[in-house]
Amino acid sequence: MASVPHVTLNDGNQMPMIGLGTSRTFSSESIQAVKDAIDIGYRHFDCAFIYRNEKNIGVGLTAKIAEGVVKREDLYITSKVWNTYHRPGIVETALRNSLKDLGLDYVDLYLIHWPTGYKEEEASNEPPGPKVPNFSDYDYVDTWKAMEEIQKKGLAKSIGVSNFNKNQLERILEKAEILPVVNQIECHPYLNQNKLIKYCKSKNIQIVGYSPFASPGRFSSLPNYIKVFENPKIIEIANKYNKTPGQVILRWQIQRDVVVIPKSINKNRIKENFTIFDFHLSTEDISIIDGLNTNSRFVLLDGAKTHQFYPFYDEY
Numbered sequence: 322m323a324s325v326p327h328v329t330l331n332d333g334n335q336m337p338m339i340g341l342g343t344s345r346t347f348s349s350e351s352i353q354a355v356k357d358a359i360d361i362g363y364r365h366f367d368c369a370f371i372y373r374n375e376k377n378i379g380v381g382l383t384a385k386i387a388e389g390v391v392k393r394e395d396l397y398i399t400s401k402v403w404n405t406y407h408r409p410g411i412v413e414t415a416l417r418n419s420l421k422d423l424g425l426d427y428v429d430l431y432l433i434h435w436p437t438g439y440k441e442e443e444a445s446n447e448p449p450g451p452k453v454p455n456f457s458d459y460d461y462v463d464t465w466k467a468m469e470e471i472q473k474k475g476l477a478k479s480i481g482v483s484n485f486n487k488n489q490l491e492r493i494l495e496k497a498e499i500l501p502v503v504n505q506i507e508c509h510p511y512l513n514q515n516k517l518i519k520y521c522k523s524k525n526i527q528i529v530g531y532s533p534f535a536s537p538g539r540f541s542s543l544p545n546y547i548k549v550f551e552n553p554k555i556i557e558i559a560n561k562y563n564k565t566p567g568q569v570i571l572r573w574q575i576q577r578d579v580v581v582i583p584k585s586i587n588k589n590r591i592k593e594n595f596t597i598f599d600f601h602l603s604t605e606d607i608s609i610i611d612g613l614n615t616n617s618r619f620v621l622l623d624g625a626k627t628h629q630f631y632p633f634y635d636e637y
C-alpha cells in the first residue's frame with residue numbers, strides 16, 4: 322500500500338498529511354469508520370475528549386493492531402484537552418483519561434483545544450449546548466507549561482494548539498520552552514486563512530485544517546450560501562481532473578502544505594477522500610479556489626463569545 326506524504330514538524334516528528342476526523346461520530350459507526358480507514362490506508366486519526374467517542378475509536382484501533390494490520394508505531398493519534406481541564410494541575414489527568422479510553426499509552430500529538438478555559442464543574446454539562454458556560458481565568462500560557470511537562474514525560478510525542486489566533490500564539494512563543502508544533506484551525510475554500518497560515522509558516526508551526534468541507538452538516542445562516550461540493554467553480558475543476566469536488570478541495574490544501582482531517586463515516590467517502598495523491602492541480606486552478614474565500618467561519622464556539630480569550634475577534 323502506497324504511503325501518504327508526511328510533514329516534518331518543528332520537533333522533528335513526522336505527521337501524515339491526511340487524517341480521519343472523528344467528531345460527531347458515535348457508537349458502532351465510529352468503530353467501523355476507524356477500521357475501514359485503516360484498511361484503506363489512513364494512519365492518522367484526529368480525536369478529542371469532547372467528541373465523547375474516544376472509547377469507540379480505541380476499540381477500532383485496538384482491533385486493527387490485534388489483527389496485525391498495523392502496529393502502534395504506524396499510527397498517528399491526536400487528542401485535545403477540553404476547556405474544563407485548563408488548570409495546569411489537571412491537564413495530565415485529562416490526557417491520561419483520553420489515553421485510557423483510546424487504549425494507548427501515549428498520543429502522537431496533544432492539543433489545547435481552545436484558548437478559552439471553563440470552570441471544572443462545567444464538565445458535567447458537556448458537550449456544550451447553547452448555554453454560556455462559566456469561564457475560568459486560567460491563562461492558556463500556564464496551561465501550555467503543563468503541556469510541556471506531559472511531553473517531557475513521554476505521554477505526548479508532540480504538543481500544539483487549536484483555534485489560537487496570532488496574538489495568542491505570540492504570547493505562547495514568548496514563554497515557551499517547547500514550541501507548539503501545530504495550530505489546528507478551521508480551513509476550507511470559504512475560509513482560506515492565508516494570513517494565519519503565513520504567520521504560522523514564519524514560526525515553523527504546521528497548520529492542520531479542520532472542517533475542510535466547511536462542515537456541511539452545520540447550520541449556515543449566510544445568504545446565498547452554496548455548499549462547497551455544489552460550488553460551480555469547484556465542480557468545473559473537479560470535472561477537468563476527473564476527480565470529485567471533495568478530492569479537489571483536499572488536494573488544494575495538500576498543495577498549500579495544509580494537513581487535512583476530513584470526517585466521514587461512509588466507507589466510499591473515506592476512500593474517496595484518501596485518493597488525492599495521484600493528481601496535481603495547476604497554479605491557475607489553485608488561484609481559482611483561493612478566490613472563493615469569503616472569510617466565512619462555521620465553528621464558532623458560541624458559548625465562549627464573551628470569554629476574555631475568545632480567539633475570533635482579531636483579524637487573524
Ligand SMILES: NC(=O)C1=CN([C@@H]2O[C@H](COP(=O)(O)OP(=O)(O)OC[C@H]3O[C@@H](n4cnc5c(N)ncnc54)[C@H](OP(=O)(O)O)[C@@H]3O)[C@@H](O)[C@H]2O)C=CC1
Nearest residue numbers: 342343344367483531532533534535536567583584585586
Ligand atoms: N479543533 C477543533 O476545534 C475542531 C476540529 N474538527 C476536526 O475536524 C474534523 C473534520 O471537520 P468536520 O467539522 O467534521 O467537517 P468536514 O468539513 O470534514 O465535513 C464532514 C461532513 O462532510 C461529509 N463528507 C465527508 N466526505 C465527503 C465527500 N467526499 N463528499 C461529500 N460529503 C462528504 C460527511 O458526511 P459522511 O460522514 O456521511 O460522509 C460529514 O457530514 C472533525 O471531525 C474533527 O476531527 C472539527 C471542528 C472543530
Ligand SMILES: O=C1CO[C@H](CO)[C@@H](O)[C@@H]1O
Nearest residue numbers: 344345369371434620622
Ligand atoms: O472540535 C470541535 C468539534 O465540534 C465542536 C462543537 O460541535 C467544537 O466545539 C469543537 O471545537
